[in-house]
Amino acid sequence: MILKKNILFFWLFLINQLMSLRFFYNFTYTKFNPEFFFVLYLILSLIFFIFILKLKIIQTIIDNKKLFYLCLILFTTYIFYKYPLSVGTERDDCYKIILNNLSNFNYPYNKTDLGDPCSTGLSTLLFYFPVFFFDNYFSFTCTFSFLIIYFFLKEYFNPSILVFFIYLQLFNLLYLEEAIAGSDFFLISVSYLIGIIFINNFFMNKDNKSLIISFLFLYFFYGSRIPFIFLLPFNFLIFYYVYKNTTVIKYFLILFSLSLITIIVPAIINFDSFHPFHIIVKGYELLGFNLIFSIFLIFFFIFLFNLIFQKKSKKLLNLIKEHNIIINLSIFVLPLLIALIVSFIDRLLSSQLKYWEGLSYIILIYPSLIFILSYRFYKK
Secondary structure, X not given: OOHHHHHHHHHHHHHHHHOOOOHHHHOOOOOOOHHHHHHHHHHHHHHHHHHHHHHOOHHXXXXXXXXXXXXXXXXXXXXXHHHHHOOOOOHHHHXXXXXXXXXXXXXXXXXXXXXXXXXXXXXXXXXXXHHHOOHHHHHOHHHHHHHHHHXXXXXXXXXXXXXXXXXXXXXXXXXHHHHHHOOOHHHHHHHXXXXXXXXXXXXXXXXXXXXXXXXXXXXXXHOOOHHHHHHHHHHHHHHHHHHOOHHHHHHHHHHHHHHHHHHHHHHHHOHHHOHHHHHHHHHHHHHHHHHHHHHHHHHHHHHHHHHHHOOOOHHHHHHHXXXXXXXXXXXXXXXXXXXXXXXXXXXXXXXXXXXXXXXXXXXXXXXXXHHHHOHHHHOO
């Protein structure tokens, strides 16, 4: 283990532990003094992790495949036991509502038993349809996301970083909390990362396997929540700048058309009952017009800068080519990261961290964020 990798592991571990904050506000034995227990947990876990780094046994742990699979099995077994007992989120309920309505040839959307709208996009049924046949399907979706990361990306990344990243999620209290609650964020979060990496591989190497994998994952992602389809034009422009061929145009045109149809058709049939639109209103209320406009303005000027100078500067063009995956991931990570920070400040000032729902959104960007932070180590 080199020092630089140890430093990377430490910072990734620290970020991982900070994500556990909300757990201590909701856990039975810590909620009477959550700040104290969170700080205590943070200090003790960091001391333990530094101790492991000093002993230089972390590489041995990471390379032990039997231990890795054993941890996956134990994690999955625990979630399988706890999920049916949990009140949880309503995200898993929305899939059951949609699938039951479709199976009876009814309009897919109606509100949950608590009267809340469902923001779930229909493209997500691509990976979540088994819940129609198996009520406890959401017990496995978090583990599926780990396995997808491992088996789809192990040929591309440094194996040590990849396995360590999965361990971070396995022992993340936020992941544990959300997995028990039945969150659908896990597969959505990995779908964008997998899709971007494999479509880049297709444009670069003309590998048809990568074409199919990327198309399935990106179609699932873009239609999973309404705001995500707005990323598609940016993804197209970045890849077109890099590869400049008709294949890029055809690919994104088909993907955009299919994703748009999945959204527009149910919206046209019954606009008033098309609940996914409510997430746009929710985002507007959280961030406000000025912040949303500023985010779009930043991206517009970045795009304009590239448009003006890329033809004149080979260095800039080469930089975009070299880091196009990072750029594509960043346009997804940065807006949600800003929303997360804004929601944290709001909850902190109002002393309502216990109800900090926005923390769950970090799961959506976590794989992409870790990839960005670890990019130099991922590349072979």
